Each structure stands twice: as C-alpha cells, then as structure tokens.
C-alpha cells in the first residue's frame with residue numbers, strides 16, 4: 001500500500017471512536033483474521049482474560065465530595081522518570097502484523113502521548129530504528145534465552161541504545177495453551193521477522209532466580225520482573241534487589257484460571273509495603289480502572305491489547321489516541337472521586 005492510502009486508512013473518526021472498546025470493534029475490520037486472533041485471544045478457555053475485566057468492573061468507587069478538584073495533576077515519578085500520567089505501553093510482540101509501520105509507529109505514538117513504551121524483545125523493527133524515532137523514554141522487555149551470551153549481548157545492546165529500564169518476563173517458561181491462535185494458523189507473514197529474537201519460546205535450560213542475579217550483575221538499567229502474581233515471589237523479588245515488579249498474568253494468555261491481576265494486587269502491595277514500585281497490567285480499559293489499580297497499590301499501569309488495536313486502526317495516531325483517551329478518563333475519574341493528585345488516591349476511594 002502506498003503512503004497516501006495508508007494515511008487515509010489511518011484516519012480515525014473521533015466522533016465514533018470514544019473509548020478503548022471502540023478501538024477493538026474497529027480493529028476487527030482493519031486486521032487480518034490471523035493478527036486479530038493473535039492479539040485478542042487468551043489461553044485455553046479464556047477465563048483469566050474475562051476475569052481481568054470482570055474483577056475491575058466489580059469494584060465500586062467511593063467518591064469524596066467538596067474537595068478542590070479544579071486542578072487535576074496526574075503526574076508521578078517512577079524509577080527516576082517524571083511521568084505526566086501513570087500509564088505505560090506494555091510490551092507486545094510483532095507490531096508489523098498489526099500495521100505496516102509496526103513498532104516505528106508505536107514509538108511515535110508514544111512520543112506524542114508522552115508515554116513510556118516498553119518494547120518487546122519480539123519486536124519486528126530493529127531497536128536502533130525505534131530508538132531513533134522515540135521522543136519519550138523506552139524500556140526493554142526480554143525473554144531470557146538458553147543462549148545466555150546472546151541474552152547478555154541483547155540486554156547490553158538495549159542499554160547502549162539508551163533504553164532506560166529492563167523488564168524480564170518471568171511468567172512464560174513455556175508458551176500457554178493458545179487454541180484460538182493455533183486455529184487461526186498463526187505465523188509471521190513473508191517479509192516480517194524478529195531481528196532480535198530467534199525461534200519461539202521452546203527453551204530447555206532452567207531459568208531461575210540465579211539468572212536474575214546474573215542479569216542484575218551486568219546491567220546498570222533498573223530491572224523489573226514482569227509476571228508476578230503471588231506475594232511470596234514479590235518478597236523474593238525485593239530480596240533479590242529488583243527495582244520494581246509488574247503484577248501481570250500476561251493478559252490471560254499463558255496460564256488460564258489464574259486470578260485477575262487486580263485481585264492479586266492488594267496482597268502483593270501489602271507484602272512489598274512500598275519498598276519498590278509496583279506496576280500492574282491486565283484488562284485496564286477505563287480511567288476508573290487506572291484509579292482502582294493505584295488505589296489498591298500500583299504506582300502505574302500498562303496497557304497491552306488496546307495499544308495493538310489503536311495501532312491497527314490508526315498507526316501512530318491511533319496509539320496516541322488510546323493513551324489520550326485513557327489519560328482523560330483518569331482525570332475525570334480523579335475529579336469525580338475528589339482526588340486531585342495521584343498521591344491522594346488511596347484505598348478509601350474503593351467502596352467496601
């Protein structure tokens with residue numbers, strides 16, 4: 001497709017695309033069936049995918065009235081970065097199957113929205129190219145491979161390119177039961193490849209806390225573990241000197257029937273007790289979801305599928321729009337609950 005046609009395809013009708021669910025509906029018609037199924041599906045019977053949403057929906061809010069909400073300030077700081085709002089782009093693989101400009105567009109979209117973009121190690125665009133167009137901080141997500149020299153070189157490459165933090169995905173020693181993906185005969189189309197990763201996720205070598213110590217020993221980037229669901233692991237992460245954790249069930253794509261992340265968050269937050277930052281992802285679609293996650297102990301959240309759908313619908317502009325809608329909804333949720341700052345969002349905003 002030539003550039004002009006692509007730009008026409010990418011125009012988003014703002015009168016009709018008002019929330020993150022609208023993007024998914026629009027994306028169905030814009031993506032190949034294979035790409036849509038890859039993004040939208042979860043593991044096995046998709047209980048966890050649904051629970052991520054249902055658990056957030058089931059939480060009721062407890063607003064406070066007559067506080068000064070004339071100035072809403074969503075800014076926060078995280079691992080040395082000043083963020084205008086506590087929402088990051090979760091690492092998701094294979095952006096070129098969602099949009100021809102792939103991760104290039106995602107990085108530009110993140111730049112316009114002033115959001116941190118966590119780049120997947122399964123990027124279909126070289127890291128150098130992403131770094132060149134990024135105007136906001138980038139973080140890197142790594143899948144640790146059997147070949148540890150390869151793994152080390154990749155982490156060092158990201159560090160040398162100026163990536164600001166490393167997220168080690170720890171919830172995927174093997175890929176989950178991905179029936180929908182398999183039925184859609186998932187495979188990368190000709191011309192799309194992953195310049196920094198080989199093969200799938202069929203690693204044989206044990207990957208344990210020792211490897212985490214090893215990575216921590218040679219990188220200066222802050223290190224976060226992505227995919228923590230139980231509070232004992234959270235405690236071990238603190239003991240191992242991690243700079244942060246991401247409470248995540250991989251968007252329900254790995255082990256079906258694990259709980260919603262918003263359900264796992266409070267006990268992890270209690271255990272961690274503010275010693276290190278906690279991020280959370282899984283089912284965040286509304287500003288009220290962001291507010292609930294912060295109230296229950298998250299310092300920030302990440303969004304996965306909505307970014308993929310935004311990218312598919314509108315390239316860089318679509319990515320920006322997803323983030324702007326969510327940020328705007330967060331501002332409204334803060335004003336309507338009587339919380340003018342992120343620091344003032346505490347558990348009392350949850351109806352008990």
Ligand SMILES: Cc1cc2nc3c(=O)[nH]c(=O)nc-3n(C[C@H](O)[C@H](O)[C@H](O)COP(=O)(O)O)c2cc1C
Pocket residue numbers: 038039040052090091092093120121122141169226248249250251252253281282283284302303304305306308
């Ligand atoms: C299409 C897709 C690809 C993903 N690829 C990765 C990946 O490469 N590395 C990773 O750590 N997580 C990956 N994830 C998980 C996300 O980082 C994140 O945990 C999850 O999508 C959050 O839930 P949400 O999609 O409901 O927002 C992927 C998720 C999706 C939907």
Ligand SMILES: CC(C)CC(=O)C(=O)O
Pocket residue numbers: 093122175201250253
């Ligand atoms: C290449 C895949 C394993 C990326 C991933 O984490 C996912 O599809 O959930």
